[in-house]
Amino acid sequence: MPPLSLLAFACCILAFVHSNAYKVSYGAALTKSLLYYEAQRSGKLPHNQRVNWRGNSALNDGKVAGVDLVGGYYDAGDNVKFGFPLAYTVTMLAWSVVEFGPQLKAKKELSNALAAIKWGTDYFIKAHPKPNVLYGQVGDGVSDHACWMRPEDMTTPRTVYWIDEQHPGADLAGETAAAFAAAALAFRRTNPRYSFQLIFHAKQLFDFAVKHPGQYQNSISSAAKFYSSSGYEDELLWAAVWLERATGEKRYLDFVTNSTNPGGTRTMFSWDDKYVGVQLLVAKGILQGKYPGNGNLGQYKNYVEQFICNCLQEGSNNVKTTNKGLLWWQAWNNLQYVTSASFIMTTYSSVLAATKNTLQCPAGKFRPEYLIGKVRSQVHYILGVNPNRISYMVGFGRKYPQQVHHRGASIVSIKKNPTPVTCQGGFNAWFHRNAPNPNVLHGAIVGGPSQNDEYTDSRDNFQQAEAATANTAPFVGVLAYFA
DSSP, X not given: OHHHHHHHHHHHHHHHHHHHHTTOOHHHHHHHHHHHHHHTBOBSOOTTOOOTTOOOBOTTTTXXXXXXXXXXXXXXXXXXXXXXXXXXXXXXXXXXXXXXXXXXHHTTOHHHHHHHHHHHHHHHHHHOOBTTBEEEEESOHHHHHTOOOOGGGOOSOXXXXXEOSSSOOHHHHHHHHHHHHXXXXXXXXXXXXXXXXXXXXXXXXXXXXXXXXXXXXXXXGGGTTTSOOSOSHHHHHHHHHHHHHHHOOHHHHHHHHTOSOOOOSOSOOSSSOOHHHHHHHHHHHHHTTSSOSSHHHHHHHHHHHHHHHHHTTOSSSOOEEOTTSOEEOOSSSTHHHHHHHHHHHHHHHHHHHHTTOOEEETTEEEOHHHHHHHHHHHHHHHTTOSTTOOOSBTTOSSOOOSSOSOHHHHSOOXXXXXXXXXXXXXXXXXXXXXXXXXXXXXXXXXXXXXXXXOOOOOTTOHHHHOBOHHHHHHHHXXXXXXX
């Protein structure tokens, strides 16, 4: 009776999956995902700071250039403020509020999400003192990475870098414009005056980016080794589509419609490649009847659907997976692509459901619930339903990474021991210490496992064990949906 045996086996597998799935608390994960951004704060911390092992830091940022650049976020496990991925992070946090604001409010996390966004946009306002000037980085990656110090007592150079008319960077300006515009939508109801201010900055930066094209690392060479941009056309479209949504002005939709490069079918959605985000926002407008579905705009919709089909394993060029089903792009920080793709699928599923549509893939038509089922499997894997039974969100579940590659988390809190940690002393006393980090970096999403589903919890394993602000930002919206 082989068929019965196979059926019984399948039932056992399903029971195992469901028994594990029910242990996943989306609400708790959502809370931690927003808590993570408080641990990444630079500058003078507010009175309601919840991550108590952190202290004030980098209070003189910008002083060498005669500008106030105090605030913003540290990028990952280092103490540099990289403007390009930071702007993407803020855009994704804002998009999470725009799409899933009611769910965030229901879980009493909307105020924390808005606070996370505002910590970024307040910094961007400081970084944009003139229409055609944008400060895009504070700190130097090479000198910073040569030291292992808490942000509270770091002595590495806080070099300031910027773009202007003579030193353009349309990708950096465009992404920051998108962050401003998306945040303006997020704050429209709760803080209309602030929303108007954000639109003002978004418009100026978009015009600057269009009039002065070029890749920002040609102007900020220090960023090239760490966050080099592959192009700026996607950021211009990204800014335009967000400005259209925020202002309703026809010129922004015309910019998207008249583009000769809608991106094609992309292989990923990330801090460097925004085409999928543009395509989804256009597709949403088409399905809602706000945009015409023919011509160039129809191509945007077709391309994002092909990307989603490939993520679902139902396309013509499917995304790779690990042996146990996690979507797979690359060995270094793979989970950043999983969280961003999960956000795209979750958002499009909501759009399909609201407009009573299905997704057409080469393998057939799929209902919105099918997309959500795929996303749920990715969320569960990240949160602990995987071969290692380890949650790749720090601080969530019974087992999670203990040696996250993160300077602040790996060194005793300055509040417990104010003795300064020197540049090399940090390596000797803390980085090479084979013990759990003294501070838990709640909500951080680490790089994640290998394609063989293996993970090494070691501080020097930066490809797998380092978290970044861009990893968690898309996950906020996904968790809000499921919570």
